[in-house]
Amino acid sequence: MATCVDCLRSGVVADPLSKDVPASIYDFAELSSAYHHSKNEEKDELWHRMREEARKDVEQEPVLGSYYVCAILAHGSLESALATHLGYRLATPNLPGPNLAEVILTVLLDDRAIRKAIREDMKAIKERDPACVSYVQIMLNFKGFLAIQAHRVAHRLWLTGRVPLALVIQNRVSEVFAVDIHPGARIGKGVLLDHATGTVIGETAVIGDNVSILHNVTLGGTGKCSGDRHPKIGDGVLVGAGTHVLGNVKIGHGAKIGAGSVVLKEVPERTTAVGNPARLLGGRNNPIKLTKIPSFTMDHTYEWCDYVI
Structure with missing residues (x-):
């Protein structure tokens, strides 16, 4: 036996x-x-x-x-x-x-x-x-x-x-x-691929710590360049189902990408992006400045600070 x-x-x-x-x-x-x-x-x-x-x-x-x-x-x-x-x-x-x-x-x-x-x-x-x-x-x-x-x-x-x-x-x-993740991609710890079906992550993509990614997400290139051509996802980011983040763009720490969005430009920290093409919530016409947005302090309370996009 x-x-x-x-x-x-x-x-x-x-x-x-x-x-x-x-x-x-x-x-x-x-x-x-x-x-x-x-x-x-x-x-x-x-x-x-x-x-x-x-x-x-x-x-x-x-x-x-x-x-x-x-x-x-x-x-x-x-x-x-x-x-x-x-x-x-x-x-x-x-x-x-x-x-x-x-x-x-x-x-x-x-x-x-x-x-x-x-x-x-x-x-x-x-x-x-x-x-x-x-x-x-x-x-x-x-x-x-x-x-x-x-x-x-x-x-x-x-x-x-x-x-x-x-x-x-x-x-x-x-x-x-x-799930198709190129072995050259860098992935942090505390990462959740929820359901995971259809996830594609390109060679030069970087994913930070404590990131949550739902199914059918692409972190890919635009097909117009070579070299460092894939997204950089910061810590604590949530990427909704069916989202495509394309090109060497930065998604800031704590950002959220709504389901079905197509992201081609940088998303600042603690900012939500939705739509195709993705727009930033918080003002009209891709706001130039978001003022007094909350951020966590070490004792888990809120403080208010300016953030310029």
Whole structure:
């Protein structure tokens, strides 16, 4: 019988859909990954909570037992579980899941910033998406989350000169999750791709921290230039469904882009843009100046300041 232990470097990784795993999840609930974090590191509370959620799910739906064992409970770390899950989701007959999972796990364990970003992304989804019921569901079923994590791996490969593999991962993510993020794009942490279907992000795009992007959004070029040609999205920005932000334009921190908008010009901080072509709310004819707009202070109260567009 398969043990589901994720010895990825040796290629022994159990298929999450295998019928050969034992029925009881508890036989493997305490198994450790061969590549867990050092014992000196702080306990991973999010991973502990995810495992508890998985146990409760299986108690409620025993038919999920084997799947949850191989996807979560047989692993000693979030990185191991994520690498295996992504590896099998993105695999092809000529690109086996164990091989791809090994590449992903190696990147995750070599880059502390990616490990931190994974957890910040999960927390952001749990906090901002009212449809999210658990961290387990984020890991297994939220394709926006999975697409971003695969991109983080592809981006690291891109930066280290492993361009062919980075592009293959991009292509597989596009085919499997309907999300096309060029491996050259830079994405911060705490990012929510809600629904995610139809999202396209170009090579020189930059996305800040705590950004929320709904489905069918394009952060693309205009087709009239080369080089640095894609949008720069600031921290805390909300991009509505069906929006197209085109060209090397800046969307300021805390800005909001209304659904269905086409943005071709800069949007200042804490400003809302709507329409096709997008216009800035707050005055007539793309206002020259918005005065006395609120901004947050460190103690979470408001202060009023001038802002010139």
